[in-house]
Amino acid sequence: MLSALGNPRQAAAQLMNFGLILSTAFMMWKGLSVISDSPSPIVVVLSGSMEPAFQRGDLLLLWNRNLFTETSVGEVVVYNVRDKDIPIVHRVISKFGTGFVIPRQWWLFMGIYNNDSDDTKLYAPGQNYLVREDIIGRSVVGYMPFVGYVTIMLSEHPWMKTVMLGIMGLVVVLQRE
């Protein structure tokens, strides 16, 4: 590390390397976002409301395009309630109304698993149904268990974030190529 400080050329190369890693990760995320047409193509399940299908910490891959089929009842979708930025993963319980190329539809949702009642109580005041635009992933197309638990740990124990960032920084600085 001291040698890195003593050698500005090497220090610059390491900084560059670190920047490259960050931008690669960012571009991959954004690329996936463009392909799936979803602002957040990979989400971590935060609650146990979809048990036993999804547990806390499971990773879901989302798809948000209607290429061949309309979004239909029974699909597990991820939606945001108006004015709240917490993605909710639940099943579509019913769908009523008209739909064209860019559908504006009437929706109702339900967490069929644990509570057996519809989600309208989770919505914003005055919001009785959801429309297509509220959905950020029209259906969950891929599933990987447990991997996302790291992010839950990080958000529930903020000190871990500091520690992890510190370790990552150290690794990058200590790496000599």
Next chain:
Amino acid sequence: MYSSLVRLQNTFGFFTTVAFVVALLISASDFLSPRTPTVNVLKTTQLQTVKGRADYYSSKKEEYAIIKFTLDADLSSLFTWNTKQVFAYVTAEWPSAQNNNATNQAVIWDTIITAPSSDHLGNFSPSKLKRLRKSANGKGIDPSRGKLQLKNQRLKYPLTHPTGRLANTEDVQLKLHYNVQPWVGFLSWNQAQDWGKWKALKNGLSKKFTLPAIKVKEQAKKKTTRA
């Protein structure tokens, strides 16, 4: 170069690569096992339209349908080593009279069929868990659970419409759907067409029916007393 930190990093990197590749192989294996779900019977046995509060929480009185149906389906081919659970559900669907583009779709009944390996994850009562464990007989995969046999099944979720009107709705059809939840891998949603070894669900639609006109509860009571 060969510090313990680098070694640790390499080990972790290798571990994640291997885990990811294994997960990918497992999910790819899904496409090799055929899925041939069949429906033998799906028909309604009772139809009624009532005006009132559809469930405990509804604030207004509206028309809702009381439907009973009989279902005999075999989803046992959906249970493979990567199946965590199968979600089977019945919807009521009908076209709209005024607008050709309108959809009317609602889930009226559903069930989660867990594979024996995921029984412990379900929110089952201890007695039911015990029963499930016993029926699996120590097996990890139990295709016999995929046999659905329902007789005069009542609706699980009230069937209502945002307009509040349901009586005399024509061309209503019940439809069986399923969704396989894997331990790891891909979820498919379209059961209408063949996908390699995954065959489309045939015969999953009931006959078209019309919801009857409103039957007021008091009148119904009077009729029965008269008779």
